Amino acid sequence: MNLADVQEQLREMGIDGWLLYDFQGLNPIAKKLVGLQGALLTRRWYFWIPKEGDPSVLCHQIEQQGFSQLGARICTFKSWKEMIDRLERVLEGQKTIAMEYSPLCSIPYVSRVDAGTVETIVGLGKKVVSSANLVQYFEARWSEEQFEMHQEASRLLMHILFEIFREIGSAVNQRIALTEYSVQQSFLEKYRRDGLESFSPPIVGVNQNSGNPHYEPSQESSKAIHSGDFILLDFWAKLAEPNSVYADYTWVAYVGESIPDKIQNVWEIVRGARDMAVDFVRGNRSAKRDTRGWEVDSVARNFITEKGFGDYFIHRTGHNIGQEDHGNGANMDGLETKDERLLIPKTCFSIEPGIYLPDFGIRSEVNVYLSPTETVITGDPIQTQIFKIGSPY
Numbered sequence: 001m002n003l004a005d006v007q008e009q010l011r012e013m014g015i016d017g018w019l020l021y022d023f024q025g026l027n028p029i030a031k032k033l034v035g036l037q038g039a040l041l042t043r044r045w046y047f048w049i050p051k052e053g054d055p056s057v058l059c060h061q062i063e064q065q066g067f068s069q070l071g072a073r074i075c076t077f078k079s080w081k082e083m084i085d086r087l088e089r090v091l092e093g094q095k096t097i098a099m100e101y102s103p104l105c106s107i108p109y110v111s112r113v114d115a116g117t118v119e120t121i122v123g124l125g126k127k128v129v130s131s132a133n134l135v136q137y138f139e140a141r142w143s144e145e146q147f148e149m150h151q152e153a154s155r156l157l158m159h160i161l162f163e164i165f166r167e168i169g170s171a172v173n174q175r176i177a178l179t180e181y182s183v184q185q186s187f188l189e190k191y192r193r194d195g196l197e198s199f200s201p202p203i204v205g206v207n208q209n210s211g212n213p214h215y216e217p218s219q220e221s222s223k224a225i226h227s228g229d230f231i232l233l234d235f236w237a238k239l240a241e242p243n244s245v246y247a248d249y250t251w252v253a254y255v256g257e258s259i260p261d262k263i264q265n266v267w268e269i270v271r272g273a274r275d276m277a278v279d280f281v282r283g284n285r286s287a288k289r290d291t292r293g294w295e296v297d298s299v300a301r302n303f304i305t306e307k308g309f310g311d312y313f314i315h316r317t318g319h320n321i322g323q324e325d326h327g328n329g330a331n332m333d334g335l336e337t338k339d340e341r342l343l344i345p346k347t348c349f350s351i352e353p354g355i356y357l358p359d360f361g362i363r364s365e366v367n368v369y370l371s372p373t374e375t376v377i378t379g380d381p382i383q384t385q386i387f388k389i390g391s392p393y
Contacts, residue, residue, distance in 0.1 A: 001033055001138050003055065009137055010051040016094040017050040018131060019121065027100050027112040029135055029328060039066045044083065047072070048090050058083070058090055088124050097121055098131040106337045107132050109320075109328050132341055140322055140329030141346035146245045147369060150321075150348065153196060153238050154247040154367070154379045160190045161235065161251060168225060169390040172255055178225045180204040180217035187235060195240050199325060202235035203250075210252070211361030213315055213354060229255045230263055230360050231389075236325050246325040248350055249379050250365035253387040263362070266355050267386050269307045270362045273300040273353040277317060277332070281343065281351075281368060282375040293330040293339035293349075300353040301335065309355045318350040321367060345372045 010018060020030035023044045031037050034047050043060035045067070057067045061076040068074070075090060077083040091097065099121065100112035110132040118128050142150070167186060171178040183204045191198060205215040206223040210232035217223075225231065236248035252267065277300040284291045297317040304313045318332035319325075330341035332349060343349070347370055354363030364383060369376040 003049070006049050006134075006138065007051050009134060010049070010098070013098075013133065014096070015051065015098045015129060015134075016096045017048060017091075018098045018134060019091070020047040020049070021045070021099065021113055021117055023114075026114065029100050029110070029112055029139060033135075033138060034070065036066070041066050046087065046090070050094065056090055058086055084120065084124075087120070091121075091124060091126060095127060097126045097128050098134055099128050100131055100135065101128055102130050102132060107331075107339060107341070108337070109326070109331075110135055136320075136329040136341055136344065136347065140320055140327050141344070142245060142322070142348060142369075143243075143346075146243060147346075147348075147371070149239050149241065149244045150247050150367075150369070151378060153244070154249075156194045156196055157235060157237060157247055157249060158379060158381070160187065160194065161233065161249075163190065164233070165253060165387060165389050168231070168253075168255065172225065172227055173390065179222040180206055180209065180225070181219050181222035183225070183233075184217055191237050196237040197240040198237040198246075202233065205232045205361070206230070207360055208358065211356040211358060213356060213361070213363065225255065227255050231255065232361060232363060234363065234365065238323075243323065245323055245348070246321050247367060247378065248321060248325055248365065249367065250352055250363045251383050251387060252362055252364070253389050255389045257388060257390075259386055259388070263360060264386065266309070266357070266360075266362050267364075269304060269309060270353055270355055270364050271384070272307075273303040273317075274351055274364045274366065276300060276303050277351045277353070278366065278368065278375075278377060281370075285370070285375050291343045293332050293341055293343065294334035296332040296343075296351070297334035297339075300332075300351070304353060304355060312355045312357060313353060314356060315354065317353055318365075318368075321348045321350060343370060345370050348378075 022030045045059040049055045056073040058075045061078050064074050064076050075086050077086050102111040105111045121128050184201050187202045206229050209215045231253045234250040238244040238246045277296050280299045300317045316333035316336050320327035320329035329347045331339045333339045350365050352365030367378045
């Protein structure tokens with residue numbers, strides 16, 4: 001983080017300072033933003049950034065060497081009583097303190113500071129406010145290089161997807177045994193071949209299993225794939241390079257020519273909800289109107305509800321995307337939480353409404369990147385119809 005940028009944001013938000021706190025990795029956001037990843041730290045520490053003046057560190061005496069590279073004034077303590085006393089001195093004259101806290105844990109990604117530590121700061125006469133907007137600004141925004149890496153990961157993933165479609169079609173036509181698990185493993189082999197990495201394997205769900213949003217096929221329990229089957233593929237990965245960011249897409253396909261009317265109808269509703277949410281974001285940006293995460297969710301959810309499937313849309317509409325597939329920026333969420341954060345330039349998120357029925361489920365996922373001037377829908381091509389495996393596309 002650039003100190004001048006942080007202090008400018010603090011002043012704009014009317015916050016006296018940002019108190020980053022961690023104990024043994026409970027707050028990975030603090031370690032990342034301060035630049036302490038990999039440091040051997042076993043005691044509590046605080047990094048204070050006031051809206052004016054120099055930052056300071058408060059840490060245990062035996063660990064002060066771990067902060068020497070930060071260029072901040074270092075205060076130390078030995079006992080818990082000294083810690084409280086010196087924390088009070090560091091925060092003297094300050095009233096409003098931002099921390100990785102979220103009222104009612106409404107944004108769990110940011111709610112990293114334990115209740116006791118918040119109580120300690122409140123007990124010193126301070127008002128603790130959420131750092132959620134600061135975290136999004138300094139942790140979730142991409143550089144131009146990261147956007148280019150996302151685009152390259154997207155290109156590779158789409159190439160792999162159509163390879164997978166051809167493999168499924170060939171195996172079915174030749175009556176070669178093929179399962180959800182073997183398709184998943186083929187994805188992973190191609191990730192390695194193309195220099196991609198992922199924190200977990202993709203989802204490959206056939207028929208009823210496509211109705212489970214987090215279905216995980218295994219070698220021991222995996223459906224075979226035959227002609228007439230419906231398949232959902234959810235795949236995410238990033239380049240195996242430093243600072244790379246994820247791309248994350250979901251497609252659906254049918255093995256054969258004659259897609260059942262029920263499946264086709266649900267697909268059209270899901271696609272409509274996806275496109276309405278994208279258009280809402282794009283329209284607001286064009287009109288220079290603010291957009292909050294929960295509002296995007298409402299657009300997609302209301303559309304699906306009006307079509308009679310609201311009870312079957314059981315997750316948020318989308319999530320922030322960064323160096324982790326589920327990042328720390330605004331989510332498109334008015335269901336699991338009410339994400340009040342604004343969508344800001346240089347951030348990326350998914351839009352992925354879904355309808356999950358007992359015999360099948362459909363989700364359609366695109367990624368949306370907000371450049372400083374444009375709303376970019378990434379991944380080429382964007383799915384507009386159910387892919388018919390075995391037919392030209």
